[in-house]
Amino acid sequence: MEPLEIVEKLKGKFLNEIVDVTQFRDQVFVSLKKEKIVEICRYLHDDPDIYMEYLADLCGVDYPEKRYRFEVVYNLYSLRHNHRLMLKAQLSEDDPNIDSVVEIWNGANWHEREACDMYGILFNNHPDLRRILMPEDWEGYPLRKDYPLKGPEEEYKGFEELKDLHSHDKEWNIQS
């Protein structure tokens, strides 16, 4: 099925949810409101003609100037029919949360954790939403556009703190 045909089918079901449809180099992007994302994904996954059984990728994008600051991009692919569709769910800065799609694709688990780690997007009903690439006590969200490239002014002290906590250092008089 051509991606635009899928969009037509999707419009028949969820017309009010679709904000915008864009096309670039044969790839179709559908911008969506975030509320019914699980239902839409469930439909795309289950419908036998569409059958998007493979979640190739899921990531966040940050647009500080736009009304909806964050976007979650779902890269859906069908191995059976060999077609691809990209969904973009829009999230505002005040309320950056969206329902998790882990119940549909297990592979979304770590991708969502990474989006949470890098952008501070919260995924409701996610089984294990922790930081994944950054240390657990890291402050800030590195891939946001307002986060400096060089990182925070103060250097991360996690390891030094651990060393201080180590009581043996003083007992054994180890120079740190």
Place this chain on the structure above:
Amino acid sequence: MENIEDKANTELENGARVSSREMTINMGPQHPATHGVLRLVLDLDGENIVKCTPYVGYLHRGVEKLAEHRNYMQILPLTDRLDYISSMSNNLGYCYAVEKLFDIELPERTEYIRTIVGELSRIANHLLWLATHALDIGAMTVFLYCFREREQILDFFERICGARLTVTYPRVGGLKNDVDKEWLDDVYAFTEEFPKRVEDYETLINKNRIWLRRTKGVGVISAEEAINWGLSGPVLRGSGVPYDIRKISSYGVYDKVKWEVCVGKNGDIYDRYRVRMDEFIQSNSIVRQCVEQIPEGPIMADAPKFTLPAKDKVLTDMEHLIHHFVLITKGPQTAPEGELYMATEVPKGEMGFFFVSDGTGKPYRMRVRSPSFVHVSALPKITEGEFVADLISNIGSIDIVLGECDR
């Protein structure tokens, strides 16, 4: 705590009581069998893994953040450091994605050379995989044999670009250097020799009872589950799903040579091993056919705003000199506005680059979809309920590189 108390007095069927309790152990991040800095926290019930929690991020260098502050030419060396075992494939994946974004048509000779080096890189990657995987399970000899052939391929890379590991050989819109006749002849001689070498490896381990006992029926993942977890590459094909991006996508010259997608059946470690062994032969055949068919011609595409012009033109023509100067000092100044995802089949699976371009010379967002990241995320699914001794062979069989996983 309750759980432990319950476990402490397990009653066996014959009425005897044994005392057992779960144990939590930490494996890594510095562990020779985790193939990098992967840390696993394992809850064990005797020899069985009850729960496996991977921790990644020790090699996180922020490639996606760095890419937002560099132009499209400067990002290329960063992609070498993702999967440093097969950096050539990463380079190619990145270049194909950017070329699709810029809409650059490649010369035919470039496509052939890229396919040759891409497949050589696949062979080199699988050789390293076989060497370390066999070593993990206890077969030392294979390690030495595999490194002998890998060395030859790295020598080929060194001859065309001067580097063995982090090659940065392709460029956006073409290649750094052309290859000469002598190089092609040597590659051809290698492809004649290589199938015999693969037979050598197979005689070493194919009938080895320890190898078979440790791989057959271990680490099974079904086709549906593998798809649902987003696995790709030999791991997915080992479960019987004939998904290979080289067949469905339009990059390289894979449509002009004869080859087959290698598929397993049972989804266990042995089938993943079989898929990779078959890919040796297929890749070797692709390289061989490419060397036979390769045409003469230019190696850089004609896109002066994005690709470096030929040196003789720079020295004689004003326009080209200006383009050269601007590209070297500032990089590409414009890019088509839009969003684009392009995936290529790297040795480990589906390597995808997702670009958001806002029209400037730097990507607004570059997302790297790396196969290792997805494969590590499925590791608990594969290993839970199995023996802790099989964990090592499971990690080996999904073929991960943490540089690519953590980015």
